[in-house]
Amino acid sequence: MREYYHSExxxxxxxxxxxxxxxxxxxxxxxxxxxxxSLVDAEHVISGDVRVDAMHDQLETQCFNLLARQxxxxxxxxxxxxxxxxxxxxxxxxxxxxxxxxxxxxxYPDKAVPEILEDSFxxxxxxxxxxxxxxGRTLADxxxxxxxxxxxDDDEIDRLRSDQFRALVSPEWTYGVEKAVDTALLGRYYERxxxxxxxxxxxxxxxxxxxxPEGENWPTT
Amino acid sequence: MREYYHSExxxxxxxxxxxxxxxxxxxxxxxxxxxxxSLVDAEHVISGDVRVDAMHDQLETQCFNLLARQxxxxxxxxxxxxxxxxxxxxxxxxxxxxxxxxxxxxxYPDKAVPEILEDSFxxxxxxxxxxxxxxGRTLADxxxxxxxxxxxDDDEIDRLRSDQFRALVSPEWTYGVEKAVDTALLGRYYERxxxxxxxxxxxxxxxxxxxxPEGENWPTT
Numbered sequence: 001m002r003e004y005y006h007s008e009x010x011x012x013x014x015x016x017x018x019x020x021x022x023x024x025x026x027x028x029x030x031x032x033x034x035x036x037x038s039l040v041d042a043e044h045v046i047s048g049d050v051r052v053d054a055m056h057d058q059l060e061t062q063c064f065n066l067l068a069r070q071x072x073x074x075x076x077x078x079x080x081x082x083x084x085x086x087x088x089x090x091x092x093x094x095x096x097x098x099x100x101x102x103x104x105x106x107x108y109p110d111k112a113v114p115e116i117l118e119d120s121f122x123x124x125x126x127x128x129x130x131x132x133x134x135x136g137r138t139l140a141d142x143x144x145x146x147x148x149x150x151x152x153d154d155d156e157i158d159r160l161r162s163d164q165f166r167a168l169v170s171p172e173w174t175y176g177v178e179k180a181v182d183t184a185l186l187g188r189y190y191e192r193x194x195x196x197x198x199x200x201x202x203x204x205x206x207x208x209x210x211x212x213p214e215g216e217n218w219p220t221t
Numbered sequence: 222m223r224e225y226y227h228s229e230x231x232x233x234x235x236x237x238x239x240x241x242x243x244x245x246x247x248x249x250x251x252x253x254x255x256x257x258x259s260l261v262d263a264e265h266v267i268s269g270d271v272r273v274d275a276m277h278d279q280l281e282t283q284c285f286n287l288l289a290r291q292x293x294x295x296x297x298x299x300x301x302x303x304x305x306x307x308x309x310x311x312x313x314x315x316x317x318x319x320x321x322x323x324x325x326x327x328x329y330p331d332k333a334v335p336e337i338l339e340d341s342f343x344x345x346x347x348x349x350x351x352x353x354x355x356x357g358r359t360l361a362d363x364x365x366x367x368x369x370x371x372x373x374d375d376d377e378i379d380r381l382r383s384d385q386f387r388a389l390v391s392p393e394w395t396y397g398v399e400k401a402v403d404t405a406l407l408g409r410y411y412e413r414x415x416x417x418x419x420x421x422x423x424x425x426x427x428x429x430x431x432x433x434p435e436g437e438n439w440p441t442t
Contacts, residue, residue, distance in 0.1 A: 064302060071292030081285060081305070088309070169399045178390045180398045181405040188406060 009076060012062055012083055013139060016090070019055045020136030020200075023093045024129050026052065027193060030100035031125035034186070035118050037104065037111045045101035052094035059087045078210065082203040086139065089196040089203075093132060096189045096196075103182055112182045114175045117164060124160050124190040127153055131197035138204050147208075150201035157194040161187045230297060233283055233304055234360060237311070240276045241357030241421075244314045245350050247273065248414060251321035252346035255407070256339050258325065258332045266322035273315035280308045299431065303424040307360065310417040310424075314353060317410045317417075324403055333403045335396045338385060345381050345411040348374055352418035359425050368429075371422035378415040382408045 026045050033041035063084045066072065072080055103112050113121055131153045138147040164187045167173065168180050205211075247266050254262035284305045287293065293301055324333050334342055352374045359368040385408045388394065389401045426432075 064298075067288065067302065068295060068298055074289060077285075077289055081288065084302070084305075085309070088306070165402075168402055173398060177394060177398055177401045181386075181389055181401055184402040184405055185409060188409065 008062075008066060009079060012059060012066070013079070015055070015059055015062075016083060016086055017136050017140045019052070019059065019087070019090045020132055020139070022048075022052055022055065023090050023097065024132040024136070026094055026097040027100075027125060027129050027132065030097040030104070031121065033101050033104040034112060035122060037108055039105060039108050042101040042105040042108070046098050046105070049094050049098040053091065056087055056091035056094075060084060063087070079207050082207045085203050086135075086200050089200050093193050093196050096193050099189050100186060103186060107182065112179070113186065114179055114183070117167060117183060120160050120164055120167075121186065121190070124157060124187070124194075127156050127160075128190055128193045128197065131194055132200075135197045135200035135204065138201065142204070142208050144205060144208055147201040147204045150198045154194050154198050157191060161191050229283075229287060230300060233280065233287070234300070236276070236280055236283075237304060237307055238357050238361045240273070240280065240308070240311045241353055241360070243269075243273055243276065244311050244318065245353040245357070247315055247318040248321075248346060248350050248353065251318040251325070252342065254322050254325040255333060256343060258329055260326060260329050263322040263326040263329070267319050267326070270315050270319040274312065277308055277312035277315075281305060284308070300428050303428045306424050307356075307421050310421050314414050314417050317414050320410050321407060324407060328403065333400070334407065335400055335404070338388060338404060341381050341385055341388075342407065342411070345378060345408070345415075348377050348381075349411055349414045349418065352415055353421075356418045356421035356425065359422065363425070363429050365426060365429055368422040368425045371419045375415050375419050378412060382412050 026048055029041050029045045029048075032038055033045060063080050066080050067077075106112070131150055134146050134150060134153070137143070164183060168183060173180065247269055250262050250266045250269075253259055254266060284301050287301050288298075327333070352371055355367050355371060355374070358364070385404060389404060394401065
């Protein structure tokens with residue numbers, strides 16, 4: 001029974017890695033839909049979010065059943081509790097990718113983001129995707145250093161977002177109010193995607209060490 | 222021992238109600254800072270968020286200890302697991318209230334929101350505060366009907382937000398890009414506050430009935 005339990009816990013961790021791969025792909029697809037005004041990509045991400053939500057619900061139930069079936073000991077309990085939080089983070093990243101794709105769809109055939117900010121959004125997405133990948137991998141191989149480096153990655157996201165704000169309110173902004181509002185909200189979505197990856201890192205450090213890192217660089221959600 | 226355990230669980234629920242009161246007050250204070258350009262209110266909400274975060278961390282630890290100390294039976298386990306999620310929702314509402322207050326502080330002594338939208342934000346806050354209060358109360362008195370009505374409250378928030386968007390992109394918008402961006406992001410913060418209240422309602426229904434309501438009106442976070 002004990003061994004069966006262990007393999008079920010491993011199975012949950014494996015499925016979390018699969019889920020993190022799925023949302024990483026969703027973020028990439030959403031950014032593609034945004035920067036190429038691709039309706040196909042946008043629809044694909046939006047309909048795919050239903051599958052991410054289903055994974056979320058299924059994994060949440062599995063964690064609950066693991067808790068209910070028998071009293072897990074300290075280390076296992078920590079993994080299960082942290083896993084339920086990581087599931088929530090991944091679910092939210094999927095939702096945020098869908099928000100990006102919805103914005104792209106709303107503006108199609110136009111592009112939601114002006115050309116001068118395309119590189120900035122491309123880079124934001126690239127860093128965000130890498131962060132999700134890193135968080136997913138550290139979950140599987142328990143690499144503390146990688147988990148800790150997520151805070152530095154997040155600094156680049158914050159810098160990119162500040163640059164975007166400066167562009168929006170500069171006198172050279174000639175793209176009007178609607179594009180400014182889209183840009184600001186899109187920047188917020190990517191910022192939150194990165195925040196959730198950092199939160200995942202925090203929970204993984206907690207799984208490994210038993211202590212959660214603290215301080216304002218480590219958002220709880 | 223069993224009775225001691227029960228009273229500790231009641232204690233967690235009581236503290237959750239206290240925490241929901243605190244974030245309700247924070248949302249009110251944040252809206253006041255925004256609509257009255259009150260620096261004192263803004264600072265109060267921003268510094269108060271540290272206390273909300275401390276409550277979050279302390280309650281999260283308490284729930285973990287309850288899980289670790291002994292294997293809770295089905296109904297209790299459900300309460301503890303749902304409680305950890307409600308704690309996360311309340312923590313996020315606190316963060317979002319702080320974001321509203323930070324925007325007010327950034328624009329001080331100007332007002333971030335143009336006068337024509339003050340009523341709209343006032344109403345958004347009023348509905349949001351009522352939703353948090355309702356979610357907190359249903360947690361204590363397990364009132365299913367109140368929890369279910371949170372979805373209808375959320376519809377009003379969505380309508381208000383649509384109206385705000387229409388105002389932003391109308392030709393009568395003469396307040397420039399910066400105010401448009403502030404307004405769009407502020408609307409997003411209030412929308413998320415309401416989403417978290419709905420999610421709390423969902424988890425409370427789960428505590429009471431053992432089944433989580435489904436469908437897109439019931440966000441998981």
